[in-house]
Amino acid sequence: MPNVTYIQPDGKEITIEARDGDSVMETAVRNGVKGIIAECGGACACATCHVFVDETFMDKVGGPGDLEDDMLDGAAENRTDCSRLSCQIKMNAGLDGLRVRIASEQV
Amino acid sequence: MSERVLIIGAGQAGMQLAVSLREDGFTGSVTLIGEEPHGPYQRPPLSKAFLSGESDEESLELRSPAFYVENNIVVISDEQVVEVRWDAAHGTAVTSTGRLIPFDKLALTTGSSPRRLSIEGSELDGVLYLRDMADAKNLKRRWDKAEHVVVVGGGFIGLEVAAVARKAGKTVTVLEAADRLIARAVSETTSEFYRAAHERRGTRVRLGASISRFVGDGTKVTGVELDGGEVIPADIIMVGIGVIARGELATQLGLETVNGAIVVDSHARTSDPRVVAAGDAVLLPHPLTGDGQVRVESVQNAVDQAKLAAKTIMGGADEYRAVPWFWSDQADLKLQIAGLSNGYDATVLRGNPDDEKFSVLYYRAGRLIAIDSVNDVLDYMAVRKALGNGQTIPADQASDTSVALKTLVQD
Ligand SMILES: Cc1cc2nc3c(=O)[nH]c(=O)nc-3n(C[C@H](O)[C@H](O)[C@H](O)COP(=O)(O)OP(=O)(O)OC[C@H]3O[C@@H](n4cnc5c(N)ncnc54)[C@H](O)[C@@H]3O)c2cc1C
Numbered sequence: 001m002p003n004v005t006y007i008q009p010d011g012k013e014i015t016i017e018a019r020d021g022d023s024v025m026e027t028a029v030r031n032g033v034k035g036i037i038a039e040c041g042g043a044c045a046c047a048t049c050h051v052f053v054d055e056t057f058m059d060k061v062g063g064p065g066d067l068e069d070d071m072l073d074g075a076a077e078n079r080t081d082c083s084r085l086s087c088q089i090k091m092n093a094g095l096d097g098l099r100v101r102i103a104s105e106q107v
Numbered sequence: 108m109s110e111r112v113l114i115i116g117a118g119q120a121g122m123q124l125a126v127s128l129r130e131d132g133f134t135g136s137v138t139l140i141g142e143e144p145h146g147p148y149q150r151p152p153l154s155k156a157f158l159s160g161e162s163d164e165e166s167l168e169l170r171s172p173a174f175y176v177e178n179n180i181v182v183i184s185d186e187q188v189v190e191v192r193w194d195a196a197h198g199t200a201v202t203s204t205g206r207l208i209p210f211d212k213l214a215l216t217t218g219s220s221p222r223r224l225s226i227e228g229s230e231l232d233g234v235l236y237l238r239d240m241a242d243a244k245n246l247k248r249r250w251d252k253a254e255h256v257v258v259v260g261g262g263f264i265g266l267e268v269a270a271v272a273r274k275a276g277k278t279v280t281v282l283e284a285a286d287r288l289i290a291r292a293v294s295e296t297t298s299e300f301y302r303a304a305h306e307r308r309g310t311r312v313r314l315g316a317s318i319s320r321f322v323g324d325g326t327k328v329t330g331v332e333l334d335g336g337e338v339i340p341a342d343i344i345m346v347g348i349g350v351i352a353r354g355e356l357a358t359q360l361g362l363e364t365v366n367g368a369i370v371v372d373s374h375a376r377t378s379d380p381r382v383v384a385a386g387d388a389v390l391l392p393h394p395l396t397g398d399g400q401v402r403v404e405s406v407q408n409a410v411d412q413a414k415l416a417a418k419t420i421m422g423g424a425d426e427y428r429a430v431p432w433f434w435s436d437q438a439d440l441k442l443q444i445a446g447l448s449n450g451y452d453a454t455v456l457r458g459n460p461d462d463e464k465f466s467v468l469y470y471r472a473g474r475l476i477a478i479d480s481v482n483d484v485l486d487y488m489a490v491r492k493a494l495g496n497g498q499t500i501p502a503d504q505a506s507d508t509s510v511a512l513k514t515l516v517q518d
Pocket residue numbers: 115116117118119120121140141142143149150151152153154186187188189216217218219237238239264353356385386387388403404405406407409432433434435436
């Protein structure tokens with residue numbers, strides 16, 4: 001199963017083994033990773049699961065879809081080119097080792 | 108002796124309350140009890156991604172079992188609380204297995220249950236409701252074989268199920284008694300948009316429908332008969348005609364309830380200060396204005412109220428103030444609602460419903476109170492922010508679609 005590493009705003013890191021097909025958000029929330037709030041539970045409706053994807057993974061992860069793109073405009077912490085809503089990134093073997101930094105503000 | 112908190116109802120609100128108590132540093136014992144056979148999970152996908160097969164049961168779980176252990180939260184599943192009472196020194200809950208659970212403070216997060224239809228044939232096999240995982244599995248078990256799906260009730264859950272069914276190629280009819288869809292929650296413009304949008308996708312929508320009975324072959328349902336005799340064939344009938352708050356235990360305790368809903372104040376306290384309540388089961392002061400009481404059936408409300416209830420248990424005096432928000436996914440249409448539109452006296456339409464991208468802003472006495480957005484995230488986010496700031500956007504400015512709403516809202 002693919003690993004994903006979450007980097008807290010203060011630099012602390014935690015690595016979790018994700019279930020294939022689960023989103024980066026689901027993996028974090030179920031395991032109590034702080035900072036990913038995910039109020040809407042992954043419906044791309046709240047923008048409280050904002051992460052910055054490690055640049056080296058951006059190609060594999062890809063950019064946001066249209067709705068997600070608009071949601072990111074309203075995210076609490078300003079977006080960058082590496083911003084994604086973590087509920088919209090599904091884990092798979094190809095993303096093993098993924099690193100994401102959690103936005104310091106979500107609401 | 109350290110304080111014991113018992114939370115009855117292991118759903119969205121109950122889970123949040125338990126987690127918030129620990130996050131806020133509560134050191135007493137926390138027990139979360141629920142009658143369902145599994146720990147807390149998300150309900151919204153039951154009529155969306157779970158039904159369509161895009162997500163499975165495990166991915167709906169709100170927290171892993173290990174999380175509760177690590178946070179010293181005792182979760183009891185598959186046991187219903189059948190009785191609660193206050194003894195001299197503490198309270199006691201009695202469960203369906205006869206277990207006695209003592210507590211010092213109580214939280215009721217019992218949610219709601221679907222309103223049932225009782226007409227001829229409503230007991231037939233294939234007449235279904237959708238509230239919990241068991242209902243969803245029951246629906247899924249029959250899903251592949253069902254060709255004709257009839258949805259009774261044109262509210263959010265019914266329309267979501269209709270959209271999934273239509274996408275799967277089934278023949279779908281929505282029967283709504285009122286003269287428009289989702290009439291209790293949205294404006295006529297939004298209702299009319301959804302009628303047309305579902306019909307464009309091949310679902311039949313019958314407004315003002317009056318059902319006389321469900322017909323069957325003795326055990327299984329085979330159709331719906333309307334007044335006048337017309338019969339619409341059905342392999343499955345999904346009834347979604349609203350929910351009733353579960354206030355049974357509150358009534359046992361002599362707490363104030365209205366139509367089953369547990370009355371709480373702005374601190375999530377019931378009429379007994381030792382008992383808090385949150386989520387679908389409560390009637391609360393208006394979350395933005397404090398003016399009048401409302402019921403709000405949404406994840407946002409369950410989560411935000413539960414957070415506040417946890418603070419109240421720990422002696423805090425914060426008042427509940429939150430911008431209500433909600434979403435509904437039907438086919439490729441994302442509806443997002445912020446604020447509560449109850450009592451509006453004017454609306455502003457931005458965009459064109461025919462493009463399947465627009466927003467309706469609601470005003471009361473000249474003040475912005477709510478928005479419905481369809482596939483229009485930017486306007487939705489702008490209004491949500493304005494409501495959170497206590498700001499309004501004058502209607503004459505909002506109706507100018509050449510101006511992005513975002514630019515009219517302070518940071
Ligand atoms: C199909 C569906 C789709 C939805 N879609 C959306 C959506 O898109 N967006 C949105 O915001 N909201 C949506 N909702 C609403 C949202 O799920 C609810 O508002 C939310 O779950 C309310 O949380 P709650 O904790 O108050 O109640 P619940 O989550 O219902 O939890 C209450 C729990 O208490 C248990 N319980 C009750 N009495 C007892 C007892 N005596 N002993 C033990 N256990 C007991 C119940 O079994 C239940 O598990 C949807 C709901 C459904 C059913």
